[in-house]
Amino acid sequence: MIIKKLSPNTASHAPLRSLQDELDRITQNTRALVQPERLAISEQASAQLFASGIEDRILHTGAQAPDFTLPDALTGKPVHLADLLAMGPLVIKFFRGRWCPYCVTELEVWRDLHAQLRDMGVFFVAISPQTPRHNDFTLQQHNLPFPILSDAGATVADSFGIAYSVPPAHRSYYQGILVNIPFVNSGVTYKNATEASWRLPLPATFVVNQDATIAFSEAHADFRVRPEPADVLAALTAMTR
Numbered sequence: 001m002i003i004k005k006l007s008p009n010t011a012s013h014a015p016l017r018s019l020q021d022e023l024d025r026i027t028q029n030t031r032a033l034v035q036p037e038r039l040a041i042s043e044q045a046s047a048q049l050f051a052s053g054i055e056d057r058i059l060h061t062g063a064q065a066p067d068f069t070l071p072d073a074l075t076g077k078p079v080h081l082a083d084l085l086a087m088g089p090l091v092i093k094f095f096r097g098r099w100c101p102y103c104v105t106e107l108e109v110w111r112d113l114h115a116q117l118r119d120m121g122v123f124f125v126a127i128s129p130q131t132p133r134h135n136d137f138t139l140q141q142h143n144l145p146f147p148i149l150s151d152a153g154a155t156v157a158d159s160f161g162i163a164y165s166v167p168p169a170h171r172s173y174y175q176g177i178l179v180n181i182p183f184v185n186s187g188v189t190y191k192n193a194t195e196a197s198w199r200l201p202l203p204a205t206f207v208v209n210q211d212a213t214i215a216f217s218e219a220h221a222d223f224r225v226r227p228e229p230a231d232v233l234a235a236l237t238a239m240t241r
Helices: 019-033 036-051 081-085 101-119 132-141 152-159 168-176 181-186 229-240
Strands: 069-071 078-080 090-094 123-128 148-150 163-165 199-201 204-208 214-219
Touching: 019 101, 036 168, 069 148, 078 081, 081 090, 090 101, 101 123, 101 229, 132 148, 152 163, 152 181, 152 199, 204 229, 214 229
Parallel strands: 090 123, 123 148
Antiparallel strands: 069 078, 090 204, 163 199, 204 214
């Protein structure tokens, strides 16, 4: 695992801005550009996911974070949860993929807050079901200073209670807008896609104490809603006093 050093011009703390405001702008632009019938498919998928009760299965504050070992996108080396926690409190950010504008916007907000986290002695790691290659693309394209780990088949996401399979009707929707989730996740075509290649995590954020106890937990079935960094930082401040 390699954590990039910040250059002097990025070392100062970035002003805290509302993540949800930025995500809402993406939603407004999408509604202005995308046909209503396409939007209806996405809306229905989010409603069905919520109705499945997945938000009730998310690991909550006080639970033990499941152990994991995942490959780092930059180095290819295995990264162990225990090794991360040995260095300090940890923020774990699960995201869907580089194809999701909400996800990359969220990662860029955390990129700008990374220096502040490091000053607090806190580590940050992002996890997605993408292949290491696509996670590395994400890392380089968005100049991210924190590691991204590859969670094939969203198995670690499942242990945190946030994994789900894209329903068949929504798979056709993604294919229609040229988002090839099976290829990004598993390097396979639609024809050869397995069920595991259609697995995604809810966009979730967990704060984990060094004893592996979860101190903050938030995720939503609606991918357009994300935990505010201000709330995460407040939880970290309470931990590190």
